[in-house]
Amino acid sequence: MRAASAKRQRLMAAAAQVVHQQGAERTTIADIARAADVPVGNVYYYFKTKDELVAAALAEHSRHLRDLTERLERLPDPRERLKGLVETWVGQRDLAARYGCPTGTLAAELDKRDEGGLDAEAGKVIRLLLEWAEQQFRELGLPEPDGLALTLVGAYQGMSLLANALRDPQIMTREGARLIGWLDSLV
Amino acid sequence: MRAASAKRQRLMAAAAQVVHQQGAERTTIADIARAADVPVGNVYYYFKTKDELVAAALAEHSRHLRDLTERLERLPDPRERLKGLVETWVGQRDLAARYGCPTGTLAAELDKRDEGGLDAEAGKVIRLLLEWAEQQFRELGLPEPDGLALTLVGAYQGMSLLANALRDPQIMTREGARLIGWLDSLV
Amino acid sequence: MRAASAKRQRLMAAAAQVVHQQGAERTTIADIARAADVPVGNVYYYFKTKDELVAAALAEHSRHLRDLTERLERLPDPRERLKGLVETWVGQRDLAARYGCPTGTLAAELDKRDEGGLDAEAGKVIRLLLEWAEQQFRELGLPEPDGLALTLVGAYQGMSLLANALRDPQIMTREGARLIGWLDSLV
Amino acid sequence: MRAASAKRQRLMAAAAQVVHQQGAERTTIADIARAADVPVGNVYYYFKTKDELVAAALAEHSRHLRDLTERLERLPDPRERLKGLVETWVGQRDLAARYGCPTGTLAAELDKRDEGGLDAEAGKVIRLLLEWAEQQFRELGLPEPDGLALTLVGAYQGMSLLANALRDPQIMTREGARLIGWLDSLV
DNA sequence: CATGAATGAGCCTTCATTCAT
DNA sequence: CATGAATGAAGGCTCATTCAT
Incomplete structure (x- = not known):
């Protein structure tokens, strides 16, 4: 991977944010360039195509996820880690109600494509989350940890989708509480 | 609502299908016209803008939903109706794994928009499903039927999103089975 | 000339009005059909092309002009006729301030065309007015009646153009008064 | 106002000329691009919409007018300036007979519009001419200089309109001579 | 003649991508 | 590497005109 210059970093962050808000299709290179305060013509020295920028947005979300799981792993109890994950989700309820889950909506959008392989890329990020959750369930000694992870994620x-479609952050709160209860009930 | 001529009907069906497969943004009027075997210029006789066509696609999904719930309502037991709903979902697992839930992915895409009001339109269709499910839970005499509907939908x-992102219809089967079990466990 | 059925008559009147208000280029056949309360597809039984409709609008203005001059000719004194003409113009100051002289603005628009011969048609209507005015000046025994007509028209x-461009009907009043004074001063 | 690059300047000149000859409505962006020898897609780098190009054409005429009045102001006598103005008009008789006054015909066309505000823009250019003429009449110490300006313009x-409608440049010559005489007669 | 529907050419505009300096 | 400018391929939409009934 190329050295992450400040400008490249700025472009990635801008891509992640703008694509989350507008969707990949409605986002123009110029939008991202503007948000990153980089001249349009210069973008192409860091990302050869728009698809690479979308991939960068995905990578950025992946990095956020890794940061989050690393932080959660400082908790000794896997159950607490999972509950911390849910609490993080609920904490972002307003963003979710406005724009949905960054990775999920992007995956849904990219999965409509036939070409480019970006769809698989989005799947990988989601799989990361699934695997991390599975690992926690496994550490708890629960049966079918992969199925539990699937249910949680x-x-x-x-x-997120319902909160977004109905523009109601309360949905995140309500379902989050239910998930916490569910996690506590697992033996 | 306008009388649905055969051609208009064909356009609606084509719009629903093509938009489901390609997404609203990547779908061109020409794509829909081709799928409906209608000359491009003629499309505008039935739908004044592309947005109207997307709205028509949404209406088509709404109609499918109504057809489905009407069919399910012939079952005497609300619990069986809900289980029938889940079975229908599982029955469409291949489509979901390829393109996601038609309404859900469309809602996610439209919610990125600031204007046009189509986002609210998508929310309405999802709300229809929520309300129908809520009604079934209510008839079962269960507490917080709205919360249960939220959980189910x-x-x-x-x-659907996970199956789509991971391109794995088995996810639909697996989670479907879990939902059936959950429905059976509710008292 | 074809017999002027009621529908054809309605189309001519509608064409004259709508073209005056919107200009020939911005006026669609559908606009005229709607104004005349005639189905779009039916228009072509009366006018084979849009150009024929524009020509019809011109003919309508020509007819209005003939009506006006015939009315004015009931006045015994040619000078009074000319003053009556000016007064008529001033009486239409609000329309002129909003849309200009029907014939003049149409002539200006059509004169930009290379083909179709409609430009010459517009010139003819204006020439009718010029010739009528010239005749009055001649009857007054004034020298160079054609030059005087040119000045008046x-x-x-x-x-009209200034009133229209500046959206100020007062210009019609002011210049009209000046023209009356000028007509009175001619010996 | 944006710095006028050579290409932008070329586009403005082309817009002014082509719009004068064909009218704003019949002029396509491609027409202007061709006349300026600029690729169509590139036009939008300089002008975001067709309306901006029409406004640019108007600005170009405005600039021509300013150049002319500045040149005329080198004459010491205001009356000579006004006569010089008329002579300039007569000097352009062939253009006027073919396409009319650039500003006047454009104003007439734009005044048919309801939206965009371009109509007011055209009015402003005409007002500039009126105000300059008024100033000359004022310097001559004549009463009602604004009325005189209105009459002259x-x-x-x-x-111009008659010369154009009748395709006769002689009308410019003839009426120009009359205006010269009129200017000389004012005391 | 009547009429809703059909057709296709053309226009404005956007945008990813490339180029010249 | 930087950057403004250039380029061309679409896409949405309008509309005069024609057609089938």
């Missing part, structure tokens, strides 16, 4: 994607 | 959206 | 076109 | 617009 699926619930997150579902509640 | 959220699970559907989540599993 | 030119003043009318100029004041 | 109105006569110009009228004779």
Whole structure:
């Protein structure tokens, strides 16, 4: 991977944010350049195509996810880690109600494509989350940790989508509380 | 609402299908016209703007939903109706794994827009489903039927998104089975 | 000329009005059809092309002009006729301030065209007015009646254009008064 | 106002000329691009919409007018300035007979519009001419200089329109001579 | 003649990408 | 590496005109 110059870094962050807010299709290179305060013509020295910029946005989300899980792993109890994850989601309820889950909405958008392989890229980020959750469930000694992870992450994607579609952050709060209860109930 | 001529009907069906597969943004009027076997210029006789066509696609999904719930309502037991709903979802697992839930992905895409009011339109269709589910839970005499509906529909959206992102229809099967079990466990 | 059925008559009147208000280029066949309350597809039984409709608008203005001059000719004194003409112009000051002289603005628009011969058609209507005015000046025994007609009609076109461009009907009143004074001063 | 690059300047000149000849409505962006020898897509780098190009054409005419009045102001006598103005008009008789007064015909066309505000813009250019003429009449110590300006400019617009409608440059010569005589007669 | 529907050419505009300096 | 400018391929939409019934 190329050295992450300040400008490149700025472009990635801008891409992540703008694409989350506007969607990949409606986002123009100029939008991202403006948000990153980089001249349009210069963008292409860091990212050869628009798809690379979208991939960068995805990588940025991936990095955020890694940061989050690393922070959560400082908690000794896997159950607490999972509950911390849910609390983080609920903490971002306003953003979710406005623009949905950054990775989920992007994945949904990219999965409509036939070419470019970006769809698989989005799947990978989601898989990272799934695997991390699975690992926690496994450490708790629970059966079918992969199925539990699927249920947890699926619930997150579902509640984000509903909160977004209905423009109601309360949905995040409500379903978040239910998930916390569910996590506590697992033995 | 306008009388649905055969051609108009064909355009609506084509719009629903093509938009589901390609997304609203990547779908061109020409794509829909081709799928409906209608000359491009003629499309505008039935729908004045592209947005109207997207709204028509949404209406088509809404109609499908109504057809489905009407069919399910022939079942005497609300619990069976809900289980039938889940089975329908699982039955469409291949489509969901390829393109996601038609309404959910469209809602996610439209919610990125600032103008046009189509985002609210998508929310309405999802709300229809929520309300129908809520009604079934209510008839079962369960507490907080609205919360249960949220959980059910959220699970559907989540599993569709995961199945789509991971290109794995088995996710629909697996989570579907879990939902059936959950429905059976509710007292 | 074809027999003027009621519908054809309505289309001519509508064409004259709508073209005056919107200009020939911005006026669609549908606009005229709507104003005349005639189905779009039916228009072509009366006018084979849009140009024919514009020509019809011109003919309508020509007819209005003939009506006006015939009315004025009931006055015994040619000078009074000419003053009556000016008074008529001033009486239409609000329309002129909003849309200009129907014939003048149409002539200006059509004169930009290379083909179709409609430009010459517009010139003919203006020439009718010029010739009528010239005849009055001649009857007054004034020298160079054609030059006087040119001055009078030119003043009318100029004041209409200025009133229109500055959206000020007062210009019509002011210049009209001046023209009356001028007519009175001619010996 | 933006710095006028050579290409932008070329586009403005081309817009002024082509719009004068064809009218704003019949002029396509491609026409202007071709006349300026600029690729179509590139036009939008300088002018965001077609309306901006029309406004640029108007500004170009405004600039021409300013150049002319500045040149005329080198003459010591205001009356000579006004006569010089008329002579300039007569000098352009062939252009006027073919396409009318650039500003006047454009104003007439734009005044048919309801939106965009371009109509007011055209009015401003005409007002500039009126105000300059008024100033000259004022310096001559004549009463009602604004009325005199209206008469002069109105006569110009009228004779341009008639010359154009009748395709006869002689009208410019004839009416120009009359205006010269009129200017000389004012005391 | 009547009429809703059909057709296709053309226009404005956007934008990813490339180029010259 | 920087940057403003250039380029061309679409895409949405309008509309005069024609057609089928």
